[in-house]
Amino acid sequence: MGSKVGKHCSLRAINPVSDPELISLADGVHLGDFSRIIPGYYASNGYISGKINVQDNSVVGSHALILPGSVLEQDVILGALSVAPMDSVLQTGGVFVGSTIPVMVKNTIHSFDDRIEEMDVKYKKVLGNLAANFAGSTLKVGSRYFHRIGAAGKGFIKFYDQIPNLPDHLIFSGGKQYPIIMRHSNCLSSDDDARLDPRGAAIRILSNDPKEKSPLLDLILKTGNAFHARTIGDFAAWLVCGAAAREEHVKHAAHIRDAMWGSLRQTESYTVLHYYSNICRLFRFNNGQEMYVKFKLRPFDTKFGEDT
CATH class of the missing domain: 2.40.180.10 (Catalase core domain)
Known part of the structure; x- marks a missing residue:
């Protein structure tokens, strides 16, 4: 219906989309469980919309939210329950967590050891989604999920x-x-x-x-x-x-x-x-x-x- 979706993507997002033609997903993109892409929505000042571009091999964690106009550059990880704000650019290789303003907690292109950081794409997707689920569970219970006491x-x-x-x-x-x-x-x-x-x-x-x-x-x-x-x-x-x-x-x-x-x-x-x-x-x-x-x-x- 007008959206662009690349090869080898894993799409587990389940929200309805009002403007699919504004969404572009490159090769190897993973959208985690219950993540949401919102290219347009109604606000008090009218209808707001903007193109959303998720570039190669980026991972969107469980329950994460991508708002109009945002760009996830190549190899970005958006953490569970985190938000890519309107018109934001999440830089290549970054691992971003947070809601109002996402904070880059790591940049995978500045690695200590390339042999460790360069992982198989399928492995990276599974690991990213697993980490997102762990993070979501931790936030839900309000403490560490495993080995609390x-x-x-x-x-x-x-x-x-x-x-x-x-x-x-x-x-x-x-x-x-x-x-x-x-x-x-x-x-x-x-x-x-x-x-x-x-x-x-x-x-x-x-x-x-x-x-x-x-x-x-x-x-x-x-x-x-x-x-x-x-x-x-x-x-x-x-x-x-x-x-x-x-x-x-x-x-x-x-x-x-x-x-x-x-x-x-x-x-x-x-x-x-x-x-x-x-x-x-x-x-x-x-x-x-x-x-x-x-x-x-x-x-x-x-x-x-x-x-x-």
């Missing part, structure tokens, strides 16, 4: 003097010691600590310099031996589908059932639980060598020595 403590982490086959690293290096803060928490069951629920452990490694306020590293760990989802698409599908769909899904993917059951914490002490990290981190060592690493946290056992 936990128990924390302070301590220290100390590394062996020598670790075979591990080059010298800025943080993980032989003989170093750092103060840490560690937090244990249930996933969704809030303050009911007796329920079966995946548990998380967060370790914040702090600098030995008391003037340094930023942590050196945050490690996010989960109970169990492995994460149930092998791809971001699997995780997103599992998160939004109901119990019946999940039961059908595990019939064809037994590893998901086993991994999910293994992640459910029984009512044991924190000190007997095993944790793992479900993402890889890229380590760059002082000699230029690189290595992908995952972390595990397990109860202390004297039979595991420095050479293990």
Whole structure:
């Protein structure tokens, strides 16, 4: 009906449009659940309208709103429940959140590492919509969605003097010691600590310099031996589908059932639980060598020595 829509778009917006000829969507655009494009509307001073241009590979989060005259340049992410105001231009590569005046919280074209920032377009769409849904859920409940209540403590982490086959690293290096803060928490069951629920452990490694306020590293760990989802698409599908769909899904993917059951914490002490990290981190060592690493946290056992 006059609108222009490019190739490989994912359109989940469901609002009626009064002037479709004013809408232009380029290739690879993703409109999240319940997002709205408004090229024209009636106000007290009459009918207001303007062209809306969403350029290549831009992502519009859930419940976001695009008003007349606005332009989303290439590779823009408009966050969940955020607004692109009238006649605004959201700059290339920006991640924008906010309502009255959107604030750029990041610009993906000024990346620290191009290999990390340059992600597959399909992956970027799923991740953008997932982040938008998490943000919307957080705003709805008025607090963090997962792991709202936990128990924390302070301590220290100390590394062996020598670790075979591990080059010298800025943080993980032989003989170093750092103060840490560690937090244990249930996933969704809030303050009911007796329920079966995946548990998380967060370790914040702090600098030995008391003037340094930023942590050196945050490690996010989960109970169990492995994460149930092998791809971001699997995780997103599992998160939004109901119990019946999940039961059908595990019939064809037994590893998901086993991994999910293994992640459910029984009512044991924190000190007997095993944790793992479900993402890889890229380590760059002082000699230029690189290595992908995952972390595990397990109860202390004297039979595991420095050479293990």
